Amino acid sequence: MLVPIKSKVLIELMEKETTTPGGIVLAIPDRDDINKAKVIAIGDKVVDVQVNDTVLPNWNQAIETKYESKRKTYIIDEKDIVLVFN
Numbered sequence: 001m002l003v004p005i006k007s008k009v010l011i012e013l014m015e016k017e018t019t020t021p022g023g024i025v026l027a028i029p030d031r032d033d034i035n036k037a038k039v040i041a042i043g044d045k046v047v048d049v050q051v052n053d054t055v056l057p058n059w060n061q062a063i064e065t066k067y068e069s070k071r072k073t074y075i076i077d078e079k080d081i082v083l084v085f086n
Contacts, residue, residue, distance in 0.1 A: 002041055
């Protein structure tokens, strides 16, 4: 498991699975969730964000990475998270 350091946050882009009439599962981003991300892990200095929060990050500051999965994850500083959804 990855544990970000200090004020870093590990996030992943939220995607909605869509199934075709033939039963093929397509991972297509939902238009409403295109900019939303889910918090996967947080550093020990993070104050305002918790694991499993849905956030709107400043994607220009995110660093793309992959770790033990096919899904893209991103590392971002807590100060570059614009808002947390309720």
